[in-house]
Amino acid sequence: MSLIDKIKSLGSINTLSKHEQLVHGIIEAIDMGILVVGDQLPSINQMVSELGFARKTIVKAYEELKHRGLVESKKLKGYFIISQETKVTLKVALLMFSFQRFQEEFYNTFRKELGKRFQIDVFFHHNNLSIFETIFNNIKGKYGMYVVAPIPDAAVRPLLTSIEPQKLLIVDRFLEMPDDYSYISQEFEEATYYKLIELLPRIRKYKKFILFFSDDKDYPPGILTAFQRFVSEHEIASKVEKVYKEGAVKKGNLYFLISDTYLWELLRDCRNNEYVVGQEVGILSHNDHVVKEIVFGGITTISSDFKEMATRAAAHLKNQGTTQEIVPLHLMKRNSL
Structure with a gap:
């Protein structure tokens, strides 16, 4: 049976619209092996001629198949089968910074919430902007939905706005976009500043407040701005260091770390020097983790709830519409400060 015959055979099912006949006909043709990866679908004009369907009906059906990740359109060439995973409702591209612990937490929750x-x-x-551009150009047009943790750089905005608003969700870092685009993002500057205000009595116990921050890493700039504003307004002795060097820990200092690598190195030095964390040395960490609840009696953290972010992102994909939300930062007060 040809593809056209398969579609025509579905016309006898009264519950199916013409658009649904076309979508189901192509899906069944894939399942039966009539269509395989690499095959070209009939042109829109051919479909209109042989089926008698309106042009907009054919376009709508082909776009739904693209949305499911079954079909790809190639400029001036037509529509081609790119997947035989017909049980998939939506094919999603998730573009993230890296597979760090909290991004892994987002991914696991996101996958669980969406289902099979x-x-x-x-x-x-x-x-890396070059890597971002390469990946984005390679995946563009091949997915029904794009969930992107963007590089906070204006250069990525034209890439992102080349995707229709209903097919793009910005997560994690906030990036200024046109009003019709969706986001579920963090805000760092104001949120971090007010968490530091909440910690002010504890911070004043220490001689110096030291933030480890480097421009050449993917640290949120808002954290640095919040730190500088806080220490200036409250006249707190402070310093910004790019890296933590082994053995550099000193009694009386409070350390604010974004990198978990530096955190573990600092804690090892505290142990080796037999310094009491939370009394002789203070520690504040960015991004929470179950390990930080346990080690050294608990590490105080300022963190977003990445599971909640993932749950909201999954709900957006299921419900469609427009979502524009800032996920709050949480302060976990523990014994390290």
Whole structure:
């Protein structure tokens, strides 16, 4: 049976619209092996001629098949089968910074919330603009939905706005976009500042407040701005260091770390020097983790709830519409400060 015959045979099912006949006909043709990856679908004009369907009906059906990740359109060439995973409702491209612990937490929750009918392909740009551009250009047009943790750089905005608003969700870092685009993002500057205000009595116990921050890493700039504003307004002795060097820990200092690598190195030095964390040395960490609840009596953290972010992102994909939300930062007060 040809593809056209298969579609015509579905016309006898009264519950199916013409658009649904076309979509189901192509899906069944894939399942039967009539269509395989690489095959070209009949042109829109051919479909109109042989089926008698309106042009907009054919376009709508082909676009739904693209949305499911079954079909890809190639400029001036037509529509081609790119997948035989017909059970998938939506094919999703998830573009993240890297597979760090909190991004892993986002991914695991996101996948669990969406379930098996959503295919998720994961890509990592490592905060590298060139890598971001290459990945984005390679995946553009091949997915029904794009969930992107963007590099906070204006250069990525034209890439992102080349995707229709209903097919793009910005997560994690906030990036200024046109009003009709959706986002579920963090805000760092104001949120971090007010969490530091909440910690002010504890911070004043220490002689110096030291933030480890480097411009050449993917640290949120808002954290640095919040720190500088806080220490200036409250006249707190402070310093910004780019890296933590082994053995550099000193009694009386409070350390604010974004990098978990530096955190573990600092804690090892505290142990080796037999310094009491939370009394002789203070520690504040960015991004929470179950390990930080346990080690050294608990590490105080300022963190977003990445599971909640993922749950909201999954709900957006299921419900469609427009979502514009800022996920709050949480302060976990523990014994390290």
